[in-house]
Amino acid sequence: MDLFHRRTPESRSRTRLLMVAGAAIATVAATITAATTAHAGTTLGSAAAEKGRYFGAAVAANKLSDSQYAGILDREFNTITPENEMKWDATEPSQNQFRYPGADQIVSHAQAHGMKVRGHTLLWHSQQPGWAQNLSGSALRSAMVNHVTQVATHFKGKIYAWDVANEAFADGASGARRDSNLQRTGNDWIEVAFRTARAADPGAKLCYNDYNTDGINAKSTGIYNMVRDFKSRGVPIDCVGFQSHLGTSMPGDYQANLQRFADLGVDVQITELDIEQGSNQANLYGSVTKACLAVSRCTGITVWGIRDSDSWRTGQNPLLFDNSGNKKAAYTAVLNALNAGGTTPPPSTTAPPSTTPPPSGSGCTASLSLQSWAGGFVANVRVTAGSTAINGWTVRITLPSGTVITGTWNAQASGSTGTVTFRNVDYNGQLGAGGSTDFGFQGTGVGPSGTPACTVG
Numbered sequence: 001m002d003l004f005h006r007r008t009p010e011s012r013s014r015t016r017l018l019m020v021a022g023a024a025i026a027t028v029a030a031t032i033t034a035a036t037t038a039h040a041g042t043t044l045g046s047a048a049a050e051k052g053r054y055f056g057a058a059v060a061a062n063k064l065s066d067s068q069y070a071g072i073l074d075r076e077f078n079t080i081t082p083e084n085e086m087k088w089d090a091t092e093p094s095q096n097q098f099r100y101p102g103a104d105q106i107v108s109h110a111q112a113h114g115m116k117v118r119g120h121t122l123l124w125h126s127q128q129p130g131w132a133q134n135l136s137g138s139a140l141r142s143a144m145v146n147h148v149t150q151v152a153t154h155f156k157g158k159i160y161a162w163d164v165a166n167e168a169f170a171d172g173a174s175g176a177r178r179d180s181n182l183q184r185t186g187n188d189w190i191e192v193a194f195r196t197a198r199a200a201d202p203g204a205k206l207c208y209n210d211y212n213t214d215g216i217n218a219k220s221t222g223i224y225n226m227v228r229d230f231k232s233r234g235v236p237i238d239c240v241g242f243q244s245h246l247g248t249s250m251p252g253d254y255q256a257n258l259q260r261f262a263d264l265g266v267d268v269q270i271t272e273l274d275i276e277q278g279s280n281q282a283n284l285y286g287s288v289t290k291a292c293l294a295v296s297r298c299t300g301i302t303v304w305g306i307r308d309s310d311s312w313r314t315g316q317n318p319l320l321f322d323n324s325g326n327k328k329a330a331y332t333a334v335l336n337a338l339n340a341g342g343t344t345p346p347p348s349t350t351a352p353p354s355t356t357p358p359p360s361g362s363g364c365t366a367s368l369s370l371q372s373w374a375g376g377f378v379a380n381v382r383v384t385a386g387s388t389a390i391n392g393w394t395v396r397i398t399l400p401s402g403t404v405i406t407g408t409w410n411a412q413a414s415g416s417t418g419t420v421t422f423r424n425v426d427y428n429g430q431l432g433a434g435g436s437t438d439f440g441f442q443g444t445g446v447g448p449s450g451t452p453a454c455t456v457g
Contacts, residue, residue: 044320044331045078047338051293054079054116054160054300055338058272061085061102063310064109068325072306079160080110081118081271081302088122089129091151095143096410098150107158116160118271118302121209122148123193124166125180133181141185142407142442145196145378149409149440152200161205161239161269164197165190171212175222190226191235192378192442195371198236199380199440209241209271215251216260227264233374239299241271244288245313248278255291262297270301274311274318275330285320286333293337364431366395366454370447377447380440381411381422383454385431392429395422395439396453403445411439 041047048055056079063069073080084090085102092098110117123144135143152162168190170178182189190208197206208227213220223240230237240261244250251257258268270292275284292298307325308317317323320331363386371378383393398419399405405416410428414421428437 041335041339044076044335044338047335048300049078051338053292053298055334056080056116056118056300056302057306058083058120058302058304059106059306060310061105064105069306069310070109072321072325074113077115079116079118079300079302080106081120082106083120083304084127086119086121086151086155087124087127088132088147089127092132092147093129095129095131096146098154100154103155107155111158117155117158118269119152119155119159119162119204120271121163121166122151122197123164123182123189125168125178125182128181136181137185138406140181141189141192142409144182144185144189145192145407145440145442146409148193148196149200149380149438152197152204153438156201157203159201159204161207162197162201163209163241163271164193164206166209167211168208169210169213169219169222171219173218175218175225177222188376191230192376194230194236196378196440199369199371199378205238205267206236207239207241207267207269207271208237209243211243211245211272213242214244214246214254214257216253216257220257224261224264227261227266231264231266236371237266239267239269241269243272243304244270244274245272245304246275246284246288248276248280248284250284250287254288255294258291258295258298262295267297267299268292268295269299272304273301274304274313274316276313277308277317281318282329282333285330286337289334289337290340293340363456364390364393364454366452368397368448368450368452370449372447376442376444378440378442379447380438381452382436382438383424383431384436385433387433389430389432389435390456392457393424393431394455394457396420396455397422397448398450399443399448400446403443403447405441405443408441409439410437411441413441416443 041050044055055077057073057077058081059073060083082103085106090102091100107117132143168178170176177183194206210223213223227237227240261268270288273288275281292301303319305311305319307321307323308319309323311319320328320334322328365384367382369380381395383395396419399417405413405420410425411422412425422439431437
C-alpha cells in the first residue's frame, strides 16, 4: 500500500466534514439563486409590480383585434391608457350626447386581464368637438363641468388615475398658462376641473399631465408653482404626469425634477414615454426607468404604444417592440433596470368621502355633495326614486345670501339666487324604483348645505 495515500481515521473524518460543508454551501447558493430568480420579473408588468409600480401602454381600441398586438399587451403590461377613446371629441361628439364604445371596450379588456386603467384625458385644448370649440365664457365653463362630471361618473370606480387637465401650460420661457378657449373662461378652470372630477369619482387619483417638462425649466416650474398652490389650498390633485417624448438625449436633472414634485406631496408618473431610436435608445430607456425607481413616489411608467409601427412618431421607431413585435434592446434595458431594484412607493392615503344613502319610501329623495374653494363651489345632486318608479322630479335648494349659480347641467334651474328650483330635463326624468340620476351646478360664494327637498313631477 502506498503510505503517501493512506488515510487515517482523522483524515477521513475531515474529508466527510468538508464534503458535508460543501454540499451545504451549494444548497444555500442554489436557494439564493432560486429566490433571486423567483423575484426577477420576466415581463415588464411583473417586474414593475415587484417594485410596487405599474408598467403600462397606450392602446387603440381598433387594434385589440390584432392578435400580435393584444398578445404583447396582455403578456407584458399591467396598465392601459386609451390613446384617443376618452377624449372630449370621442365621448361627447354632440353636446350632452355621450357615447363610450371604444373607451368601454378598452376598460372591459383591462378588467378581463387584471389591468389598471389611466383615464386620458378629461380636458384638453385639442381634440374638442366642434360644438365645444364654438362656445366661450360661461357657456363653455358649464359645458366643461358637465363633461367632466358625466365622463368621470360613467367610469366611476374603474379608473386608477385621471389626466384631468392636459397640456395647459405654454412652451417657452414664460412659465405661463397656454392661451386656449378653456383658459379664457377664467384662470381657475383647472382648479374647477379637479374639484369636479373629485366629486364625480372620489376613488380615482387626479393628475395634471404635460410635455416638455422632463427637466427643471420654465414650463415645469410654472406647473410646479401651480401644484404647490393647489396643495396649499386643498385643491384635490394627487399626481403629475410627465409625458417624456424624448429624442436622443434626456435632461441631466430628470430625476431631480421628479423628486421636487414628489416633495410637494403628489405622486409622479411617466405617462407617454417614447424615445427616438439611435445608438443611445436602450441606455435612455434604462435611465428613465432607474430615475423612476429612485423616486419613491414615482408610481409607474406608460409607453405611448406597443410596436414601432403603432407609434405616432412615424419613422423614429421609438418603442420597445419593433414592427414585427420583437423585443428590442430597449426592452431588455428596461427589464434589467426594473429587476435591479429600487424603492417602493408609500401606500395611498387618499380616502373617499363618506356618504349617507337617501331614505327609502315612495316619491323621491335628493342628496348633495359639495366641493368648495375660496369664492366658489361645484355641487353634485343625486336624485333617487323611492319604492315606485317616477316620471319627472323637482328639487328645491336654498342658497346662502350672496351666493349666485353660474352654471347648471342635467337639470333646468329657475333662478340663480335664493331658493332655486331644479327640474329634470327630457332624458333623466324617468327613474325606476330605487333608480337614480345626477345633476349639478356651479356657483360663486358659499355652497348650500343641508338636504335638498325632492318631489315627484
